[in-house]
Every structure is written in structure tokens, then in C-alpha cells.
Amino acid sequence: KQEVTQIPAALSVPEGENLVLNCSFTDSAIYNLQxxxxxxxxxxxxxxxxxxxxxxxxxxxxxxxxxxxxxxSTLYIAASQPGDSATYLCAVQNTGNQFYFGTGTSLTVxx
Amino acid sequence: xxxVTQTPRHLVMGMTNxxxxxxxxxxxxxxxxxxxxxxxxxxxxxxxYNFKEQTENNSVPSRFSPECPNSSHLFLHLHTLxxxxxxxxxxxxxxxxxxxxxxxxxxxxxxxxxxx
Numbered sequence: 001k002q003e004v005t006q007i008p009a010a011l012s013v014p015e016g017e018n019l020v021l022n023c024s025f026t027d028s029a030i031y032n033l034q035x036x037x038x039x040x041x042x043x044x045x046x047x048x049x050x051x052x053x054x055x056x057x058x059x060x061x062x063x064x065x066x067x068x069x070x071x072x073s074t075l076y077i078a079a080s081q082p083g084d085s086a087t088y089l090c091a092v093q094n095t096g097n098q099f100y101f102g103t104g105t106s107l108t109v110x111x
Numbered sequence: 112x113x114x115v116t117q118t119p120r121h122l123v124m125g126m127t128n129x130x131x132x133x134x135x136x137x138x139x140x141x142x143x144x145x146x147x148x149x150x151x152x153x154x155x156x157x158x159x160y161n162f163k164e165q166t167e168n169n170s171v172p173s174r175f176s177p178e179c180p181n182s183s184h185l186f187l188h189l190h191t192l193x194x195x196x197x198x199x200x201x202x203x204x205x206x207x208x209x210x211x212x213x214x215x216x217x218x219x220x221x222x223x224x225x226x227x
Contacts, residue, residue: 041221045218049215097167103153
């Protein structure tokens with residue numbers, strides 16, 4: 001069974017700092033990987049989706065990379081802002097319609 | 112606004128009650144999902160529907176009964192729940208399912224369920 005791990009579990013940084021969130025998965029036979037953010041008490045908002053054939057995706061200040069062979073993905077956030085404070089989740093899709101999520105990284109950006 | 116709505120947002124029910132959670136998507140998608148999010152645990156996929164047909168049931172107890180009358184609506188019927196079923200229940204939708212093309216999932220705000 002696929003296992004998804006996110007490190008660190010929590011991160012606190014001063015505003016303006018660049019940061020990297022990590023996601024690792026045990027089964028490299030994935031079809032895609034998706035990064036989400038979740039605000040307290042809310043649902044998930046999709047940030048980036050990387051297909052298995054891709055190496056990275058970019059959206060604004062966010063850049064996600066994927067190294068399928070090593071079972072790793074990173075989410076890079078440039079020039080962090082207090083509004084970036086949230087929990088960031090990664091999810092992978094394996095065969096069929098199975099989706100596996102990590103437990104998330106709780107990010108706090110200090111003004 | 113994500114285009115996926117869920118009602119109610121909060122629900123408190125006793126173990127002998129029967130209640131239903133409702134999800135509606137306004138995105139023209141054909142696939143819908145139920146997830147359970149418990150504290151300190153990863154999201155767990157419960158059910159998947161594609162074009163109104165159930166394609167996945169991840170060993171979910173029968174006290175949870177899904178219903179998908181059309182591609183826009185998804186229900187989760189609850190009966191004789193246990194306190195450990197207390198969690199945030201999230202609905203999601205995507206254009207379709209499968210692996211021929213990566214379909215991005217869009218989530219609703221969730222229903223916070225407390226079983227007393």
C-alpha cells in the first residue's frame with residue numbers, strides 16, 4: 001500500500017523567506033501528484049498538479065518538482081507571506097482511482 | 112468559492128440517529144468522491160463515483176451508505192455511527208476518473224461531524 005510522508009510536520013518562518021516543503025511516497029508507480037493547501041476548518045484548495053511524466057510545475061510564487069524514481073516531491077514557496085499560512089498536503093494517485101494523502105505540513109509565516 | 116458545496120457544515124448526532132450529508136458540484140464534472148479526515152491522520156478515500164456509478168469502496172463500514180443520483184449530487188447516508196466516526200467529511204469532484212489523463216480534484220468545505 002502506498003504511504004505518503006510529509007516533512008516537516010510544522011514549520012514557522014519569517015515573512016519574505018523562501019521555503020521548501022517535502023513529500024515522499026513509497027510506491028513510485030504513480031500517475032500524478034497534487035499539492036493542496038487547507039485553511040483551518042476548510043476544505044482543500046488545489047495548488048499544483050504534476051503528471052508522472054513531468055518534472056515540475058509552476059504557479060506564481062509556487063514551484064513543485066517531482067522525482068518519481070526516488071519517490072519525492074518538493075513544493076517551493078518564494079517570498080513567503082502571512083497569507084501563505086495554512087496546512088499543505090500532497091496526494092498521489094496510483095492505479096485506478098486510489099488517492100493517497102500525506103498528513104500535511106502546517107506552515108506559519110510570521111509578519 | 113470552489114464550486115463544490117456541502118451541507119450541513121456542522122452536524123452533531125447520537126449513535127442511534129440517521130442523517131445524511133449532501134454534496135453538490137457546479138463544475139460540470141462527472142466524478143465525485145467522499146473522504147474522511149480525522150485528526151492527525153491522512154485523508155482517507157471512502158467512495159468514488161464516475162458517471163453516477165460507484166467505482167471504489169475502500170472497505171468502508173456499512174453504516175456509511177453513499178448515493179449518487181446524478182453527476183452533480185452526492186449523498187452520504189449515516190446510521191448507527193460510532194464516536195470514532197467523528198471527523199471532517201470532505202466531498203470532491205473531478206472531470207472524470209482513471210489514469211488516462213490526470214484529473215485535478217476540487218474539494219468542498221467539508222461537514223464537521225460529531226457523534227455523541
